[in-house]
Amino acid sequence: MTSDSLTDLSIFFAKVEELQGHFIERLRKAVEVPSVSANAESRNDVFKMSEFLKVEMESLGIDVELKPLGTEPGTSLDLPPIILGRYGRDRQKPTILAYSHYDVQPASLSDGWDQDPWKLEITPDDKLRGRGTSDDKGPLLNWLNMIEAFQALGQDVPANLLFWFEGMEESGSTGLRAALEEEASKFVADADAVCITDTIWASSSQPSITQGLRGVLFYILSITGAKQDAHSGMFGGQISEPMTDMVSIMSSLVDSSGNILVPGILSQVSPVTVEEKSRYESLQLSEQDLDCGIGARSLHENAVDVLISRWREPSLSLHRIENAMPGAGATTCIPARINGKFSIRTVPNMEASEVDRLVQHHIKNHFKQLGSKNDLEIKCVHQSDWFFEDASHWNYQAAINATKAVWNHEPGVTCEGGSIPVALDFKQVLKKNVLLLPVGRPTDGAHSVNEKLDKINYINSIKVYGSYLAETARLWKAR
C-alpha cells in the first residue's frame, strides 16, 4: 500500500473509531434476533433477521431485493431469502461481490454459556460476546458500518458493492448454488471479484488471509454377509463376518502415522514450495492455535510440519463403522451388514475423479484378495474440490495491503484444512478471484459456547473493509 492511500484513509479510520459505539449497538440489535437456521421453530427469526437487514441496508441507500428460495426440500418450510444488495454503479470502479450469512448456530444457556447467548455482552477485556458476533453477523454488519463511516465523512465508497447475504449457511446452504447459477448472468454478472468474510485468522495473535482450502471425498463402504444379524455363540466360526473384511479394508487405507496407503494417491500432490514453507515458518502460531484445545496427539514435531499436514497434504480419516441393519443389535451379535465411513481431504493438484478411481480400485482389489464370501459396495457420497487462489491477484493484494495498514502487521497468507463450500460455488459459477478475508480469531468459539468477537477485530475490520476497497480500486485500475 502506498503511503498516499494510507494518508487518505486516516480520516476514515478516525471516523470509524468515533462511530464505534453506534456500530456496537447495530451488532447488539442483530444478536438479539435468534436467527437459527437449523430448526423449524426458529425459522421465523431467520426471516425477521432478513427484514432487519433490509431496513438497515435501505437506510444507507443500498438497493435491496430479498430473493426467495422456495421451500426446504422434503418440508413445507420456507427457506430464508438471499439478501441481494447493490451499492454504487460507477463504471470507473471495480465491483466487489461481498458474501456473508445472517443465520447462526443454535445456542442456549443450558449448553453452558456464561450469559444469555442472545444478548450482546461487552466483557471487561473488550470482547463482544453473544451468538453470531464472530460467525457471521459482525463480519456482515461491517459492510454496512463501513458504508456509514464513509457517508458520515461525505466520501464515496471506493468500489461498487454487490451483497449476497445468505440465511442457510449453518444448515448446508440449501438453495444457494441454484440461486447463484440463476443470478450468474443477472445480479452477479458485474462482479469483478468476490470477498467472503466467513473465516477466521489461522493464529490467535496475527492477522491472516486465507488462500486455500482442502477438498473432500466422503465414502461409504458397505459389506453384507447374512440377511440378518447372527448370534456369535451359535454362528461364530461357521459364517463369513462382514466386520472382519471391514477392518481389513480400513487398515489398508491409512496407517497409524497418518500415511495414506492407497497406491498412487500422493503422486498428484503438488509439492510445497520453498516460498510456502518459509511463509509458514514466519507465522506466529501458538500451541493453542495448533491444537485448539482438543488435546490431540500430534503426528508432527514442529509447527511448520503441522501446518503442511493440515493445509497442503492430503489426509484420510476413518470416521465410523456402523451396524447397517435395523435395530440396536445385541452386543454379541455378528452384524450382517455394516457401513464404514471414511473421507479423504484433497489438496492441489489432486483430481477428484482420479482419487476416486484409485480408491475404488485399491479397495476392490484388496477385497478380492481377502477371498471373502461377503458382498462389497463402495460409494463416494460427497465430493468437493480443493480451493486455492493466486495470492498475487489484485483482489488478494488489496486485502493483504489493507490488513497490514490497519493492523500494522504483515498478515500471514494461510490455508484451512476444511472446506468452505460457498467459496467453491462462487469460484465455479463466477469464475472470478475469490478472496477469503477473515474478521475473527480462532479463539472466537464460532460454533461453541460463549462465542465472541474481539472489539478490536470488529472495529478494525471496518477499517480493513474500507482500505481493502480503496486498494481494489487502485490496483484494479493499475492492472
Next chain:
Amino acid sequence: MTSDSLTDLSIFFAKVEELQGHFIERLRKAVEVPSVSANAESRNDVFKMSEFLKVEMESLGIDVELKPLGTEPGTSLDLPPIILGRYGRDRQKPTILAYSHYDVQPASLSDGWDQDPWKLEITPDDKLRGRGTSDDKGPLLNWLNMIEAFQALGQDVPANLLFWFEGMEESGSTGLRAALEEEASKFVADADAVCITDTIWASSSQPSITQGLRGVLFYILSITGAKQDAHSGMFGGQISEPMTDMVSIMSSLVDSSGNILVPGILSQVSPVTVEEKSRYESLQLSEQDLDCGIGARSLHENAVDVLISRWREPSLSLHRIENAMPGAGATTCIPARINGKFSIRTVPNMEASEVDRLVQHHIKNHFKQLGSKNDLEIKCVHQSDWFFEDASHWNYQAAINATKAVWNHEPGVTCEGGSIPVALDFKQVLKKNVLLLPVGRPTDGAHSVNEKLDKINYINSIKVYGSYLAETARLWKAR
C-alpha cells in the same frame, strides 16, 4: 434301555396320552400370564406366575418354598423368587435336580405375531403357539405333568426330585449364582445329578441331547487420542487417530476365512476325535437347521465341518466399533476415543486365563509395533467357561435311553455354540453331572415371533421325563 423298563412304562405313556388335553390346559393357563422379566411394568406378572406354579405344585404334593432374592441391583424392584420344590425322599432312589425358568421374553402383536402371544393357540398342524410354550413354560410344566400321570396310575415317581425354577433367566439370571451357593449345602445338597430342560434339539427332525457348550471371553478395547472429537478437515493428517489403530488391531485378530490370528490360541484346543466326527456325520441336519434362516454365507463346504466350527472349534467375532465420547459426533469427525468389542468362543480344553494372557499379549505387542501416539486399554469384561459333559455318565445314558424309547429314534449327542450360564453355575457349585435335555426344536422361535412348541414334543417330553427318571433309578443303582 432294557425291554423290561420299556414294558413297565407303556402304561405310563398311555396315561400321558389320555391326559394330554388336561396338560395342554395347564400350559394355556401358564401362557396367559405375561411373565416378562425384562421390564419393570410386567414384574408383577412374573410374581403372579410364581404363585400360579406354587399352587399347581402343591396340589401335586410337592413341598414348595419361594426363595426371595431381594431387589434388582440399582433399583427398588423386587427380584422374582426362585421356586424351590421337593418331591420324594426315598433314599433308595437317586435325587435329580430339575432346572427350568418361568419368565419369558417380551412379546406383542406389533412385533409381527399372527395372534395374541399371550393366548395359547393350537394350529391345524398341531403346534402349541404362544409366548413361552417352548422357552420355557412347556418344559417346566412337564415335570408337573409327569408327576400327575404317575399319580393317576397310582405309581411312584421313579426318582426323587428337587425343583429349581427361576424367574429371571431371560434377564441375566440375576441373583441365581449367589442363591445357588447359599443353597449348596442345604436345599440342593442331596442332588445326585442335574437336568436342565432349557435347550432345543440341534436338528428340526431328530431328537438330541446336548453335551457341550462353548465358553466366551468378551473384550472391550479402548483407544484414546484427543480430549474431544476433532474436525477431520481441520485436523486430518495432523493428529493421531484412534480409529486407525483400532482397525489395525482388529484386523490382526481374525481373517476373512474365520481363522484366529492370535498366536498360541489354537494349541489348547482338544482335537475332534474320530468318534465325535462319525457321530456328527450321522446327525440328520437340514440346510435350515444349519442356517436357521439367517441367509449367512458359510465358511465351510459340508455339514460336519459346519458343526465342528460351531461346537468344537474356537471362534473370534468382531462385534462393533463405537464412538466412546458423549454426543452423536459429526459424520466427518475424527473420534477422540473409541471402543471396539469382540469376543472369543472357547472349547475344550482351552483355559480362559491362558486365552486372556495370549490375547492381551498379542494386542499390546501389535499396538506397540504401530508406534501409535494414542493410549490403549484392553479389558476382558465377561468370561464364561466352556461346558462339556461325559455322555457315558448314568445321567446322560438315562436321557439317551429315554429319548430313544419315546421317539423310537437314536438321539444325537450334540453341542451348542453358545453358552448357557446356568449349566456352568450348577456344574461349578454342585460338582455333579449336569444334563441338558432338550424339549423343543430349533424351529420353535424361542426369542422370536410366533413362538411354538410342537404338540408331539410337549406330550412326548412328559414321557421322556418319566422314562429318564426310571432309567436314572435303574442305572444309579447299578453304577
